[in-house]
Amino acid sequence: MEEVKNILIGKFEEIQRRILLVLEQLDDDQVNWRPNESSNSIANLIFHIGSNVKDRIGKGMNQKAFERNRDEEFEKNYWSKHELVTIVNDSFSETIETLKTMNQERLSESQTVRGRERSHLDMFIQCATHFSEHMGQIFYIGKIIKDEDYKTTSL
Numbered sequence: 534m535e536e537v538k539n540i541l542i543g544k545f546e547e548i549q550r551r552i553l554l555v556l557e558q559l560d561d562d563q564v565n566w567r568p569n570e571s572s573n574s575i576a577n578l579i580f581h582i583g584s585n586v587k588d589r590i591g592k593g594m595n596q597k598a599f600e601r602n603r604d605e606e607f608e609k610n611y612w613s614k615h616e617l618v619t620i621v622n623d624s625f626s627e628t629i630e631t632l633k634t635m636n637q638e639r640l641s642e643s644q645t646v647r648g649r650e651r652s653h654l655d656m657f658i659q660c661a662t663h664f665s666e667h668m669g670q671i672f673y674i675g676k677i678i679k680d681e682d683y684k685t686t687s688l
Contacts, residue, residue, distance in 0.1 A: 542632055544665075
């Protein structure tokens with residue numbers, strides 16, 4: 534089980550690092566830019582990831598109080614780049630630190646997500662997948678904004 538935890542920790546650290554590298558390239562207006570009214574900004578995607586962590590990890594695993602308003606995550610709001618960096622760092626720190634404390638028994642415990650029982654291990658795997666999907670969207674928006682000045686975040 535330690536090997537699985539270490540793989541997941543590495544994946545979360547990579548996602549965090551790469552999202553921060555995109556944020557470094559952009560200013561406040563750029564992180565809030567939307568390609569069109571029906572699309573999300575980088576800020577929306579990061580706020581959504583942060584809310585997901587608060588719900589699935591904070592509330593679901595660490596019993597922290599949190600009431601989620603998922604629709605609000607995708608509304609047109611304005612966040613500073615500094616606020617987004619804080620959300621990324623706090624979210625991934627909580628995710629990684631929680632995962633580090635998990636033993637086999639805790640990873641087998643479950644929580645109800647959208648009416649379905651899911652183990653904590655399943656939630657960590659789902660979060661890694663979910664965050665990777667949004668990381669790809671963040672890359673794409675960053676590339677649209679920066680065009681040929683975009684610096685890749687690849688290893």
